[in-house]
Amino acid sequence: MATKKQIILPFVVISMGVAAFIGIASLKKPPEEKPPVDNTPLVSVQNVEFQPMTFSVSSYGVVNAKYETQLISQVNGEIVYVSDKFVKGGFVKKGEVLAKIDPSDYESNLLDAQAQIATAKATLVQEEANAVVAEKEWSRITEGKPTDLSLRKPQLAQAIAKLKSAEASLHRAERDLERTLIKAPYDSLIATRDIGLGAYVSRGNSIGLMLGTEVAEVRLPLADKEIQYLESKGVNAEVSLIGNFAGNKHEWQGKIVRSEGxxxxxSRMTYLVAQIKDPYGLSSDKRELRYGTYVTAEIEGAHAGEVAIIPRYLVVNGQVAIMDNDKKLRYKPVNIIRQEGSNVVVMSGLENGMQVITSALDYPIEGMAVALPEDKILQQDAEQVPVKTDLAMGTKE
Known part of the structure; x- marks a missing residue:
């Protein structure tokens, strides 16, 4: 049978253990309270700014002469003269003599034609006189109606026809003699020369290639969708052409004069044609725009009105994320009228001064709170303000 000591001893040991645990627990510091963590996502924003805008359309092309003429010999003969300016790359004025074909045979033909004219005129005068004499003789002999043959009308008609034929021969002789002079049809740049002094040319032989210097043209290809940004389909629009000259980029101004239709x-492209006056600066002091130059073009388009330009990646499913005045995430549907590279042109859906969110959000939800980095900095500065102590009064605020 257990004694009283055996019964009381376990209770004493247990009580001492509980007291020791309580004493040790009382010595342990209570856990420090952690400050609340602000999980509001940080965002960066861009202010929306509406401004007036005029569209422009980009293109490219190669500069060529508006007029290009292959000179062809219209008579046969030996080349007896070649102008010093008639060389590849030379500039000549309209009507300037470039070369001469031996005119001897054509001068002789002209003399023959002039002689035929004189003979035909003399024959006509004689036949007219004969007709008058025949009419008088017939009136003296008989009172009947004379025939055409008796009045020598066929002979008179034949004389008139011979005179006209002689005049035609004279015209051909004069024309052939004139064609022995090879003249520039307009102010030109000599692209090629295919003859030399002493060479013999026949009708149809090439003399040289002439490029007009008064006006240059550039064919500018455009995709069909780009035409909507031009007024009057681009006709009469101003165009800026940018190309290289002497290793540096330069700009020339031109005008769209027509569409090829x-x-x-x-290529499935529509071509507009731009013209540039005096491309070589022959009558002005502007920098020359050489034929064959590759140029990029900016064509002035229609007026878009007040629009905003934002990065293209900000538009998702036709909506843009913004931060409202309460620093809440909102989605705004926008009307995009054009894409320009990495940007889009917004006509409506946004307002001037709105803050578009430009940073990515992991789990964006309409109406969720967002914050700017400067808001977090101001909040941290406010939390770190030290407690003020009034030493004079011995109190703490």
Whole structure:
């Protein structure tokens, strides 16, 4: 049978253990309270600014002469003169003599034609006189109606026809003699020369290639969708051409004068034609724009009105994320009228001064709170303000 000591001893040990645990627990510091963590996502924003805008359309092309003429010999003969300016790359004025074909045979033909004219005129005068004499003789012989043959009308008609034929021969002789002089049809740049002094040319032989210097043209291809940004389909629009000259980029001004009116079967492009006056600066002091130069073009388009330009990646499913005045995430549907590279042009859906969110959000939800980095900095500065102590009064605020 257990004694009283055996019964009381376990209770004493347990009580001492509980007291020791309580004593040790009382010595442990209570856990420090952690400050609340602000999980509001940080965002960066861009202010929306509406400004007036005029569209422009980009293109490219190669500069060529508006007029290009292959000179062809219209008579036969030996080249007896070649102008010093008639060389590849030379500039000549309209009507300037470039070369001469031996005119001897054509001068002789002209003399023959002049002689035929004189003979035909003399024959006509004689036949007219004979007709008058025949009419008088017939009136003396008989009172009947004379025939055409008796009045020598066929002979008179034949004389008139011979005179006209002689005049035609004279005209051909004069024209052939004139064609022995090879003249520039307009102010030109000599592209090629295909003859030399002493060479013999026949009708149809090439003399040289002339490029007009008064006006240059550039064919500018445009995709069909780009035409909507031009007024009057681009006709009469100003165009800026940028190309290289002497190793540096330069700009020239031109004007769209026409559309070719068809869609190219291979490229599926529509071509506009720009003209540049005096491309070589022969009558002005502007920098020359050489034929064959590759240029990029900016064509002035229609007025878009008040629009905003924002990065293209900000538009998702036709909506843009913004931060409202309460620093809440909101989605705004926008009307995009054009894409320009990495940007889009917004006509409506946004307002001037709105803050578009430009940073990515992991789990964006309409109406969720967002914050700017400067808001977090101001909040941290406010939390770190030290407690003020009034030493004079011995109190703490």
């Amino acid at each position: 068809v869609v190219d079967s291979k």
